[in-house]
Amino acid sequence: MARTISRRSATPTASQYTPEPETDDEATERTASARRHPARTPSQNKRDTSTSSATGGWGGYNAEKKKGGKSYGDPLKVSTKAQIIAFLQSDPFAVYREHWIAGEGRQSYTCHGTEKDAKGKEVNICPLCEVDQKKPALRVLFNVVDFSDGDPKVVVLRAGVQLSDLIYDWAQNDKSSPIDRFGDPDGKPDLYWSIKRLEKQTGGRTKYDYFITPVKDRDLDEWDIEPLTAEERDALMANLFTAETQVRIDPVEDLEELADGLAA
Numbered sequence: 001m002a003r004t005i006s007r008r009s010a011t012p013t014a015s016q017y018t019p020e021p022e023t024d025d026e027a028t029e030r031t032a033s034a035r036r037h038p039a040r041t042p043s044q045n046k047r048d049t050s051t052s053s054a055t056g057g058w059g060g061y062n063a064e065k066k067k068g069g070k071s072y073g074d075p076l077k078v079s080t081k082a083q084i085i086a087f088l089q090s091d092p093f094a095v096y097r098e099h100w101i102a103g104e105g106r107q108s109y110t111c112h113g114t115e116k117d118a119k120g121k122e123v124n125i126c127p128l129c130e131v132d133q134k135k136p137a138l139r140v141l142f143n144v145v146d147f148s149d150g151d152p153k154v155v156v157l158r159a160g161v162q163l164s165d166l167i168y169d170w171a172q173n174d175k176s177s178p179i180d181r182f183g184d185p186d187g188k189p190d191l192y193w194s195i196k197r198l199e200k201q202t203g204g205r206t207k208y209d210y211f212i213t214p215v216k217d218r219d220l221d222e223w224d225i226e227p228l229t230a231e232e233r234d235a236l237m238a239n240l241f242t243a244e245t246q247v248r249i250d251p252v253e254d255l256e257e258l259a260d261g262l263a264a
Contacts, residue, residue, distance in 0.1 A: 004153035057091045076146060076157045082196040084215060084223050086145040088154065088236060090171065090178035092164070093143055094243035097136035099128045101262065109258070110249050111136040127252065127259040140164040141247075143240045147225050152232060154239045156246060163210040176214045182233055190217040190227060 076085070097111040112126040129136070142157040159167065170176045181191040192215045197208045217227040228236070 004149075004151050057095075076144065076155050076195075077148070078195055078197050078210070080196060080198055082194045082211075084147050084192050084220065084225055085157070085195055086147075086152075086182075086192045086228065087180040088143040088145060088233075088240060090180050092140045092159075093241065094139070094141040094247050096139050096243075096247055098139050099126075099132050099136045101128070101132070101258070109255060110247055112249075112252060112255070125252065127256040131259045131262045138164075139247075141241070141243070142167070145228070145236055152228060152236060154236050154241065156241050159210075162208075163212065166210060166212050170212070170214065182228070183230065191215070192217065192220060192225075192227075 097113065099109045099111055101107055101109060109128060111129065114122040114124050114126075117123045124130075126136075138161055140159045140163075142159065143154055144157045145152045146155045167179065171179050176191065179191065179193070181188060183190070193212055194215050195210070195212045197210045200207050200209065215223070220227055
């Protein structure tokens with residue numbers, strides 16, 4: 001659900017937000033995961049899973065990126081036509097990995113990853129990693145402002161490795177950081193961002209190349225968009241999404257039951 005503020009009222013309101021439909025690339029990848037699964041040995045120790053497997057910040061992103069694996073899609077409706085967004089934070093609020101188990105009903109499950117054993121060695125604690133032959137997809141979530149419907153609203157930009165790398169590079173550039181720059185005390189212009197994606201066919205599959213570039217507040221008139229006021233930004237900041245509300249973490253016991261059924 002997007003969190004909208006009306007430019008006709010100072011009172012923040014909420015509006016329904018429908019995530020972007022699954023892309024051809026996602027459908028191909030996820031259909032391919034409907035396969036025979038190797039037998040697995042159930043874990044002997046049940047674990048308390050109250051701690052979320054999602055991390056945040058660029059440190060969390062770089063740590064997860066080193067593990068490899070693919071990533072899919074983004075709920076913000078990024079299209080071939082460039083659109084303007086604004087970041088509300090300087091780094092992602094959640095970084096995690098997701099298994100996609102093809103079938104009826106629910107198909108996405110957050111990976112529990114690894115933890116250190118008594119000897120300090122990283123050991124896998126995710127039951128689905130034992131039956132899913134592919135590495136879980138990397139998900140990187142940002143709170144951004146979407147202006148496409150007129151009134152600014154908070155939505156989640158769900159990025160993969162390619163787009164996240166682009167954003168990270170801009171975040172490390174002195175001229176474009178922080179990426180959520182607003183009301184800079186030194187008078188630097190507020191930053192907005194133009195984002196789009198281009199589709200291409202590779203081996204009969206649809207691939208996407210993402211593009212994101214900074215736009216200064218004074219140039220927004222070219223997009224027929226008014227810069228955010230301080231009051232509007234404060235209202236949007238009061239409606240940020242969090243990892244706790246956006247990343248579903250299943251107990252290991254439930255994933256063990258699911259994995260046992262897949263391996264049967």
